[in-house]
Amino acid sequence: MTDLWEERKKALENQYFRKLEAEKIARLREDSKERLIRECCQDRCPKCGEPLEKMVFREVPLDKCPDCGGVWLGPKDLQILAEKDHRTWFQRWFQAEEDRKAG
Numbered sequence: 001m002t003d004l005w006e007e008r009k010k011a012l013e014n015q016y017f018r019k020l021e022a023e024k025i026a027r028l029r030e031d032s033k034e035r036l037i038r039e040c041c042q043d044r045c046p047k048c049g050e051p052l053e054k055m056v057f058r059e060v061p062l063d064k065c066p067d068c069g070g071v072w073l074g075p076k077d078l079q080i081l082a083e084k085d086h087r088t089w090f091q092r093w094f095q096a097e098e099d100r101k102a103g
Contacts, residue, residue: 045070057093058084
């Protein structure tokens with residue numbers, strides 16, 4: 001009878017350690033996936049994946065995609081731009097872009 005209890009005890013112990021290992025492996029996979037995404041996508045357009053070009057507009061650094069035309073702002077950049085000229089800066093930005101494409 002003692003052999004059965006010992007076998008059950010070992011089986012439960014093995015099950016416990018298998019579960020711990022599976023959780024650790026899942027965490028490691030998720031961590032490596034996140035690290036890989038951050039390394040491969042750094043300075044790339046989130047929309048199309050092309051390398052971003054750095055530019056400055058009204059003394060605010062921006063990232064612009066030469067392929068799709070997307071402009072990527074930092075966390076407070078839109079607020080800074082809006083404070084500089086609260087009425088027409090969007091209009092001037094888009095007009096300058098249209099003029100550049102036409103000419």
